[in-house]
Amino acid sequence: MKLATLNTLIAAVEEGSLRGAARRVGASQPALTKMIRELELELGTPLLQRTSRGVLPTPQGKVLYERALKANRELGLALDEISQMGGKMVGELHLGAVPLAVMLLIPETLRTFGQEFPDIRLRVSEELYVEQLQKLRSQEVDVTLGGVPSDLSTGEFIVEPLMKTSMVATVRKGSPWLSARKLSDLQTARWVFTGSNSESGYAKLFFEHHGLKPPRVGAVVNSTLALLSLVATGDYVALMPRQIATQALAAQFISIIDIEEKGYELEVGAILRSDSLLSPVIRHLMAHLHRAAHHVNRKNDLLTP
Secondary structure, eight states: OOHHHHHHHHHHHHHSSHHHHHHHHTOOHHHHHHHHHHHHHHHTSOOEEEETTEEEEOHHHHHHHHHHHHHHHHHHHHHHHHHHHTTOOOEEEEEEEOHHHHHHTHHHHHHHHHHHOTTEEEEEEEOSOOSSOHHHHTTSOSEEEEEOOTTOOTTTEEEEEEEEEEEEEEEETTOGGGGOOSGGGGTTSEEEEESSSTTOSHHHHHHHHTTOOOOEEEEEEOOHHHHHHHHHHSSEEEEEEHHHHTSHHHHTTEEEOOOSSOOEEEEEEEEEETTGGGSHHHHHHHHHHHHHHHHHHHHHHHHOO
8 A cells, every 4th residue: 555545545535526636646537546446446445435526435435534644644744853853943833722822922932933943834723722632632733722621641741831821701891790799690691611512611610610500501612703702792701811801902892700709710831742842843842932931921920019
């Protein structure tokens, strides 16, 4: 089974057509069809099913496609790492980051890291709530920047603490919920939960931390724009980092509710797989993240009375 043949399958699945796949790999359509047919004969099973709208992977084809993607990714990482060990810093890093990290840590990190290593491409994906770390496990991201889960597997992951924040209850300007004085007063409010479902998010943890049942779920979002839009224009309550709630643009539309339970304290850190520190570029990235965090923490110390 050749890597070039596997790449034709990857192209066919992602393009959804043999013509598009042939164009992508630089081969004729008959040649590409022959390569996939030989792969099917080698495995003794169909890998693609033809439809009126193109091609789709069979269950067996989907398994091989996913494994081939991982093999390609691993090979690319190995080649990049070998170059880095020789002093040539090339490759790509993919960061998953919560909004607070995107706002306060990422800009300075990208500025200084990009100056030192211009041939390393940095990609950033937003994550509102870090819990199961699926993307880190599946190697979709190299580093996750977010709140450190309390039950994190120390053997599987490494944490580099960067900064602290407080998740505070927020509502739109003029909301009647601003009269609340205790967290229990917000029990019947419609809350915006962050994450993939209503069973996750810091709102749930905040209530449970104070011995209260989780509040009513009004909406579940996994985007900062959706979170801010719902809170700013609706009758929703949501937790967000104090630094974001007090940021000039957001503060025009939302207010922090002054309750006894001031907020849910959270440590924000860089979480990575335990084997990742073997990569030279990851070690350099950590140094730049710590530098950016130092500037943020120093500024916060100066602003704190």
